[in-house]
Amino acid sequence: MNTLCWHCGEPLPVTVIDARVGGELHAVCCNGCRAAAEWIGQLGLADYYLLRTQPAKKPEPSQDADRNGYLAWQRDELARHVVRDLGEGRRETMLFVEGVRCTACVWLIERALQSLHGVASVQVNALARRARITWIDDRVSLAQILECLARTGYRAWPLHARALDDIRRQETRDALKRLVVAGFGAMQAMMFAAVLYLRGGEAPDVSAEALFRWLGFIVATPVVLYSAGPFFKAATRSLAARQLSMDVPVAAAIALIYAASFVEALRGGGHVYFDSVSMFVFFLLAGRYLEMRARHHAGDLVDALARLTPSFADRRREDHSLERVGTHELRAGDCVHVGEGGLIPADGLLLSPACRVDEALMSGEAAPVLRRSGDMLIAGSVLVDGPVDLQVQRVGADTVLAGIAGLVERAQVERPQLARAGEQATARFVVRVLSLTVLTAVAWSVIDPSRAFAAALAVLVVSCPCAFALAVPAAITRALTVLARCGVLVVKPDAIAALAQASHVVFDKTGTLTMPQLAGVQTFNGVSPERALRLAASLARESHHPLARAIAAACNEAALPAATQVRSEAGLGLCGVVEGRELKLGSSRFAAPDRELPGDDAAVVLADPAGAIAAFRVSEQLRPYMRDVIDALKAQGLQLRIISGDASDKVADVAAKLDIASWRARASPADKLSDLGTMRAQGARVLAVGDGVNDAPVLAGADVGVAIASGAEIARASSDIVLAGEHIGGLVTARRIARQTVAVIQQNQRWALLYNVVAMPLAALGFVPPWLAALGMSLSSLCVIGNALRIGAA
Amino acid sequence: MNAIIILIPLALVLLMLAVGAFFWAVDRGQFDDLQTPGLLPLDEAQKRADSENDEEPAP
Numbered sequence: 001m002n003t004l005c006w007h008c009g010e011p012l013p014v015t016v017i018d019a020r021v022g023g024e025l026h027a028v029c030c031n032g033c034r035a036a037a038e039w040i041g042q043l044g045l046a047d048y049y050l051l052r053t054q055p056a057k058k059p060e061p062s063q064d065a066d067r068n069g070y071l072a073w074q075r076d077e078l079a080r081h082v083v084r085d086l087g088e089g090r091r092e093t094m095l096f097v098e099g100v101r102c103t104a105c106v107w108l109i110e111r112a113l114q115s116l117h118g119v120a121s122v123q124v125n126a127l128a129r130r131a132r133i134t135w136i137d138d139r140v141s142l143a144q145i146l147e148c149l150a151r152t153g154y155r156a157w158p159l160h161a162r163a164l165d166d167i168r169r170q171e172t173r174d175a176l177k178r179l180v181v182a183g184f185g186a187m188q189a190m191m192f193a194a195v196l197y198l199r200g201g202e203a204p205d206v207s208a209e210a211l212f213r214w215l216g217f218i219v220a221t222p223v224v225l226y227s228a229g230p231f232f233k234a235a236t237r238s239l240a241a242r243q244l245s246m247d248v249p250v251a252a253a254i255a256l257i258y259a260a261s262f263v264e265a266l267r268g269g270g271h272v273y274f275d276s277v278s279m280f281v282f283f284l285l286a287g288r289y290l291e292m293r294a295r296h297h298a299g300d301l302v303d304a305l306a307r308l309t310p311s312f313a314d315r316r317r318e319d320h321s322l323e324r325v326g327t328h329e330l331r332a333g334d335c336v337h338v339g340e341g342g343l344i345p346a347d348g349l350l351l352s353p354a355c356r357v358d359e360a361l362m363s364g365e366a367a368p369v370l371r372r373s374g375d376m377l378i379a380g381s382v383l384v385d386g387p388v389d390l391q392v393q394r395v396g397a398d399t400v401l402a403g404i405a406g407l408v409e410r411a412q413v414e415r416p417q418l419a420r421a422g423e424q425a426t427a428r429f430v431v432r433v434l435s436l437t438v439l440t441a442v443a444w445s446v447i448d449p450s451r452a453f454a455a456a457l458a459v460l461v462v463s464c465p466c467a468f469a470l471a472v473p474a475a476i477t478r479a480l481t482v483l484a485r486c487g488v489l490v491v492k493p494d495a496i497a498a499l500a501q502a503s504h505v506v507f508d509k510t511g512t513l514t515m516p517q518l519a520g521v522q523t524f525n526g527v528s529p530e531r532a533l534r535l536a537a538s539l540a541r542e543s544h545h546p547l548a549r550a551i552a553a554a555c556n557e558a559a560l561p562a563a564t565q566v567r568s569e570a571g572l573g574l575c576g577v578v579e580g581r582e583l584k585l586g587s588s589r590f591a592a593p594d595r596e597l598p599g600d601d602a603a604v605v606l607a608d609p610a611g612a613i614a615a616f617r618v619s620e621q622l623r624p625y626m627r628d629v630i631d632a633l634k635a636q637g638l639q640l641r642i643i644s645g646d647a648s649d650k651v652a653d654v655a656a657k658l659d660i661a662s663w664r665a666r667a668s669p670a671d672k673l674s675d676l677g678t679m680r681a682q683g684a685r686v687l688a689v690g691d692g693v694n695d696a697p698v699l700a701g702a703d704v705g706v707a708i709a710s711g712a713e714i715a716r717a718s719s720d721i722v723l724a725g726e727h728i729g730g731l732v733t734a735r736r737i738a739r740q741t742v743a744v745i746q747q748n749q750r751w752a753l754l755y756n757v758v759a760m761p762l763a764a765l766g767f768v769p770p771w772l773a774a775l776g777m778s779l780s781s782l783c784v785i786g787n788a789l790r791i792g793a794a
Numbered sequence: 795m796n797a798i799i800i801l802i803p804l805a806l807v808l809l810m811l812a813v814g815a816f817f818w819a820v821d822r823g824q825f826d827d828l829q830t831p832g833l834l835p836l837d838e839a840q841k842r843a844d845s846e847n848d849e850e851p852a853p
Contacts, residue, residue: 103832123827173820180816184809215802219809 005029007037007153009055017562022046030542030563036153043152045111052104056153081328082142082158082311089138090120095131095156097149100124105154112152116140128168131156158311175292178227179285185223186278192216193275206268213265216274223278224258227285254281309380309401313345314338316389327395334392338383346379347399348390358382368587380693385589404669404696404714436753472745474788479741482792487724488734489709495720498703499738501685505633506676506698508690509644509654511711512728513626516546518554519619522603524612532614534560536606538578539585542566547604548574548585550618573604581608588615620650622657625729630658632732639684643667643675645694672698689728691715706731740791748784755780 006019006026018025019034021041028034036056040048084092097109106124109131113122118139123132133145142158149156192215195208228251235251254277261272314322316335327345330336335351338344344357356368359381368384371377377390379399396402444452480490490496507513521529537555540548542563563583566576573586584591584607591607603615633640642663644651651665664675676698679686688695688702691711699705700718707719708728716722723730819825 106827123823125827169826173825176825177817177820181813184813188805188809215806218806 005033005055006049007033007056021049030566032153032542032566036151039151040108040112040153043112043115045108045115048104048108051107056099056105081160081326086134089136090134091137091142092132092134093142094159095133095146095149096159097124097129097131098155098157099153100126100129108152109149109154112148113145116144116148119145125169130159171292175285175289178229179282179289182223182227182278182282182285185219185227186275186282188219189216189223189275189278192219193272196272210265210268213272213274216272217262217265220258220261220274220278223281224254228254228281230288231281231284250284310343310345330392330395332392332395335389336392337387337389339387340383340385342383342387344377344379344381344383344390346392346396347394348377348392350375350377350388350390352388352390355388356384358384384587404693472748474785475741475745475748475791478788478791479737482737483734486730486733488730489722489724490720491722492720495704496738496741498685499687499721499735500742502638502687502704502735504639504641504679504684504686506672506679506686506688506702507640507642507660508692508695508698509642509646509651510620511546511691512689512695512708513622513642513654513658514620515623516550516618517621518550518616519621520617521614522617523614527613529614532606533616535578535581535583536585536604536614536616538563539566539574539576539583539606542574542576547618551585551604551616583608583613588612620654622654623728627658629729629732630660633735636732636735638687638735641679643672643698669694669697673701676701689731706734737792744787744791748787751783751787752780 005028007028017028017030017034019028019037019041021037026037028037033056040046082093086092100106100109103126106126109124110122113119113131113133116135118136120134120136121132125131135142135145146156146158192212195212196216231247231251231254234247238248257273257277257280261274261277264272309327311327312324313327313330314337315325315330316337317323322337330346336345336348350371350373352373354370354372356370357377358368359378376393377383378401380401394400397406441452476496479496483490518533521533523529523532533551533555537552538560540551541560542548561579563576563578566574573584573590575582575584575586577583585604588603588605591605592612603617605615606613630640640658640660640662642651642655642660644663644665645667646665648665651663655661655663664671667675672695676686676688686702687704687706688698689706689708690696690699691708693712693714695707696712696714696718699707699715699720704721705719706721706723706728707715709716709722709724721734723734
């Protein structure tokens with residue numbers, strides 16, 4: 001019997017709900033899944049279930065009709081900044097779609113939207129999770145489009161109309177063109193070079209050789225001038241900034257090989273390497289192309305921010321009536337009304353007497369904090385109880401939230417300078433090759449000056465492509481594949497080297513080291529704790545909130561009754577019907593407002609209309625196996641430190657449990673970044689692990705930022721490595737493989753150097769016939785690849 | 795040798811045509827989505843069913 005939900009793939013409760021799709025009944029786990037599955041069936045798109053390779057994202061419980069704010073998009077003046085008018089009533093917009101997991105999602109979204117009358121075209125980019133939609137304005141509205149997506153199980157946010165220009169699409173197209181030009185060029189150059197290599201024993205035909213040399217030059221020129229353009233541009237930029245980035249030796253190698261071969265061709269000399277330089281560029285571009293796709297997959301800062309701020313605000317007019325305006329229309333001094341569970345649209349002073357807000361954004365802690373009249377509320381935080389009025393102080397780019405995004409950007413820009421040391425290995429190799437070249441030139445000018453140039457050139461030309469084009473990419477590609485298999489997605493491949501060299505690890509506490517778990521149940525009116533937990537868990541199962549997940553996880557009983565009519569009130573709790581009883585689960589004010597409950601404020605209360613049934617205390621506990629992970633990291637010789645936004649006693653407690661001596665509490669995102677700077681100044685290479693919005697600047701600024709996939713979008717977008725699932729155990733494996741990779745790269749480089757040092761003089765002296773040289777070259781390449789395949793094997 | 799004199803420039807011209815055609819295709823968005831087109835053939839049955847009951851109103 002099937003034990004998993006047909007729609008989202010989560011374990012089924014015993015009292016399953018059936019979804020009727022295409023005349024057949026399928027077991028699903030909750031009403032959200034049933035609604036989505038039946039809607040997909042009604043659209044005639046049930047093939048989605050056959051095409052997909054991953055289960056769908058579990059839909060959020062249905063919310064108030066306008067909680068998502070979809071209806072407000074019908075007002076033209078609001079929609080103006082997200083929609084572009086294409087003329088003749090055609091409109092275009094770019095949506096960020098949450099929950100796109102595999103190709104079948106793309107298929108489903110495109111078909112579902114095209115079933116709407118008036119939608120002209122839909123293009124979904126699964127990697128970027130963006131959808132570009134054109135529609136005819138008088139037939140369908142943006143609100144209907146968003147509504148249709150929500151019913152299918154995807155939440156969508158319209159992005160600013162600027163996103164339509166889509167830099168990333170341009171980047172992808174550009175990279176693809178350069179790659180193909182380099183590929184064609186390399187193939188042709190190789191063909192012409194083969195003629196020169198294989199001329200063998202026949203009497204040399206001078207004019208034919210010259211012809212093939214110049215043909216090589218013709219096909220290699222677009223490769224160097226067009227395809228390798230980005231390397232030259234980046235190298236010039238980095239030299240102008242007085243930095244030595246990876247692009248400098250690469251650009252230097254390309255330019256040298258090309259220029260030297262050109263000079264040789266002019267002189268009529270024997271050795272031109274137009275094929276090597278084209279191949280070199282092609283391999284480098286292929287690596288960059290893969291890297292770019294991984295980067296696009298990890299997300300974009302702009303998209304992440306779009307999810308954090310509300311699109312609308314309710315502004316008070318002079319006569320105290322409310323009008324709904326776009327957040328971008330707010331000005332300092334406006335008075336804004338925010339409903340219970342709403343998102344604060346801009347930074348402002350609280351005018352109402354008191355309220356509680358969830359400022360996880362700044363502190364990483366989900367527990368609500370009390371704010372009194374005159375206190376500052378920050379944009380993007382969730383109002384836990386309300387409603388309140390606030391006076392806007394700062395909007396748009398001046399808000400604290402925008403400041404965090406600014407910190408992320410600044411940290412990313414400053415990073416190359418800080419991470420310069422990480423590129424030393426490459427720089428050392430280039431220096432070695434260059435000195436060997438000079439040595440050869442000097443030696444030959446003593447022995448036979450006429451051959452000095454050719455010999456020096458041969459060393460430079462043949463060692464560079466072999467080492468760079470094969471030794472490093474083969475090892476990196478292998479490492480990326482092995483890591484992906486154990487759930488570690490490397491976004492920036494230079495992160496592998498930095499990961500191997502890391503000396504310190506900085507952890508965020510909440511969500512990274514710990515997660516909320518049920519610590520105790522207190523019941524009222526004589527209900528047994530087991531029964532209360534059963535009721536609460538059937539409701540909590542429907543939600544994604546960390547507290548709800550903790551309660552659902554605590555109940556290991558399989559025979560859970562199904563909850564119906566579940567609604568979630570953002571920031572407050574859930575309500576629904578279980579076993580015919582109308583239940584509420586959430587903060588005490590929400591669930592049982594008329595009753596003062598003993599115990600702490602943060603408890604989660606289960607109540608029915610007659611009153612409170614039970615209170616659940618959820619406390620933070622270490623993630624499973626965390627101690628093992630920490631011990632393993634220590635055994636690898638890493639220094640560990642916790643930097644958290646939480647209170648001192650809580651951080652000290654966790655640090656003691658994990659035996660981590662160094663910690664810091666009450667740190668804001670900027671504090672975390674400055675702490676990182678201090679550690680760096682003392683020579684530490686820092687690996688940062690985090691999951692929240694407040695961790696994003698540190699993740700971006702650290703030598704290696706590691707985000708947890710279940711964490712905030714903005715944290716993933718700022719990191720170098722994303723750990724799949726909720727477990728950071730992958731970090732230990734990742735570091736072991738990274739160290740192995742670096743060792744293999746060094747072995748490969750040494751091998752390439754040794755081979756060339758031995759083979760080159762022999763070849764130059766004429767001891768090696770061409771067929772033997774070709775054989776030796778192939779065997780050398782096989783050695784390098786075979787060595788790379790050892791990564792992850794042990 | 796004479797054949798080479800004709801064939802090599804011909805190959806280069808064809809190469810340029812191929813690259814030109816590829817650039818044109820990239821600019822027209824042919825390579826933007828490399829995933830969903832793979833599913834299109836599987837969708838044929840659905841399309842035929844759609845065109846048969848065309849009068850059915852869109853949900």
